[in-house]
Amino acid sequence: MELLAWLEETDLSVWLRESDWGHPIMLCFHAVGMGIVVGVSLMFSARVLGYSKDFPLSGFDKLFGLAWFGFAMNAVSGTLLYIGEPRRLLMTPAFLIKMVLIIFAGFSLWILARTLHGEERRPGGDVAWPGPDVVTPNAKLAAIFPIVFWLGAILAGRLVGYTIGPPPI
Numbered sequence: 001m002e003l004l005a006w007l008e009e010t011d012l013s014v015w016l017r018e019s020d021w022g023h024p025i026m027l028c029f030h031a032v033g034m035g036i037v038v039g040v041s042l043m044f045s046a047r048v049l050g051y052s053k054d055f056p057l058s059g060f061d062k063l064f065g066l067a068w069f070g071f072a073m074n075a076v077s078g079t080l081l082y083i084g085e086p087r088r089l090l091m092t093p094a095f096l097i098k099m100v101l102i103i104f105a106g107f108s109l110w111i112l113a114r115t116l117h118g119e120e121r122r123p124g125g126d127v128a129w130p131g132p133d134v135v136t137p138n139a140k141l142a143a144i145f146p147i148v149f150w151l152g153a154i155l156a157g158r159l160v161g162y163t164i165g166p167p168p169i
Helices: 002-008 011-018 022-048 057-084 086-090 093-117 137-163
Strands: none
Touching (some): 002 011, 022 057, 022 093, 022 137, 086 093, 093 137
16 A cells, blocks of 8 residues: 555646646546447447348458557556556445456457357468358357446446545545
8 A cells, every 4th residue: 555655646646636637638538448449349249249240250350450559548548547546446346346347348358259260260370250140149148248348347437436435544
């Protein structure tokens, strides 16, 4: 806790916490990054569940690059938001639940991709996408979990603002 108390006293933390612009700017970047990464993830899951069947799964290859950019934007802005209130956030259950749900969402997307790809490999070692109509019942089941976890993380993140405790003494 001494490290977190020291972190709260840094100029960056004070600026993020007390300036008129620090927290709102980081929150805007966080919202945009979340929109990108969660948007791509939900589109991918919706496609696997049967929405827009004529769009090939391989079309998501480029979108996943955009999703990684959104994730990086969220990681940086989220870290900066955390630096502004480290001790308060660590004591907020909604924040801890949000972090766990983000980990589960990422893991469930990885499982979904593995379920879709199976063990098919191209000669160069790359994973081969199945045809546009090849979606197994297991893949459809796996597609539900990222949706649930991402929406849960968004809800928990929103609840942080309502459930965070008073500043520590």
